[in-house]
Amino acid sequence: MDPADETEQPPPPCALDKFHISPEYGFLLPDPQVGPPPSLPGMGSPRGPRQGLTAPQLSAAQLHGHRDLRLAHLVLGFITAGYVWQDGEEGPAKVLPQNLAVPFWEVSRRLGLPPILLHADLVLANWRDLSTCANLDPIVWLPGGESLRGFVLVTMLVEKAAVPGLQVPLGMPRVRGIGRGLSAWSGPGRCCTPALPQAPPEPACARGTEQPVLDPLPCAALQWATLPSWWRDNPAMPAGLLYEGVWELPQAYSGGSAAQSTVLHAFDAFLGVRHHEESSAFLHRMRDYMPPRHRAFVEAIQALPPLRELVLSSGNEALHCAYNRCVTALAAFRTRHIAVATKYVVTATAAKRSRGSPGTSPLQAAPSRPEQRGTGGSPVLRFLKSVRDATREALLNV
């Protein structure tokens, strides 16, 4: 008898929808767009969002249901980002006016999210038509942000590719299903790419083809989206952002980053990857930027009996191999990601510094991650390598 099948326990009394996970779309908000794309005040204005933002204070009272609130968060997050960064690092707004701050705070409070543009907005709630890669499009967009668009679309595709992997951890009975669960992830005798997301594809490709566009260097708009030091640990805004009419003191929040994607946190938790102290602190902080139900999914996985120890103590060679194939695929994803981040963030930042920013749109002049300045981006790379190396350390000796 397969030792992994010795003890059968009932599956945990939880379904994916309890965690706001769609069987079809995973953490992506299912079919977010119901009407025409929202128009953002001032985003298309040559004078920029600050001048365009003349609307009276909005009320969130009319918004009902999770989807409405998520879309409102998406739109308000974009307007806020435009408002703060329209003049780039040189002149970020330090105060968010009440007519924007109050509704953003109210929507955020109801969702349990921070009032800033998040991965949950930019990627999870910002898509339409996933039928083919060529049709996939964001709902809300930025002027001049074609490069950023490529980054966002690729991340959406990774979220979608991860869906089969999300079904496994909570769907399987505690011990009996481990063998089947890991096989579902890894497939017999092969790598677990069908269910673990593929390594992020190089997103430098053309619209209308099967892959999204990401222009080569320097790519300031991309940094705008990928670097989470918006009004936290950012020398351009040392005190943070004052949300007028909400708080008396400025608040420090990190902006959207794929480090806020629940996918990788869930896989790490399931496989028992233990990150090194500093990386772990950053990754844990990023969980505060996830929708609360998604965060609860990671916590529910952590509350399961530890898979790695169960596999280790099973003495089952096939199980060891299946587990190792999953860990290897996760590490390979991260190795590929390091290459992508090096090309589009680290090298791009250095090139931007030496040439000066092209700044074709106000938003493209947004700040770079502070740690990158004067260091060639090595802290970012050290972080990504540490996360990858910790993944490898989970491998079992067979």
Ligand code: HEM
């Ligand atoms: C051009 C594409 C990309 C670039 C330039 C990029 C850049 C970065 C950078 C600089 C970080 C360090 C943390 C931060 O500053 O936010 C990071 C972290 C991370 N990124 Fe990306 N990224 C890209 C695509 C993706 C994609 C498609 C995914 C898929 C979900 C992804 C997932 C992650 C994750 C999960 C982390 C946290 C570290 C980890 O768990 O391995 N990234 N990325």
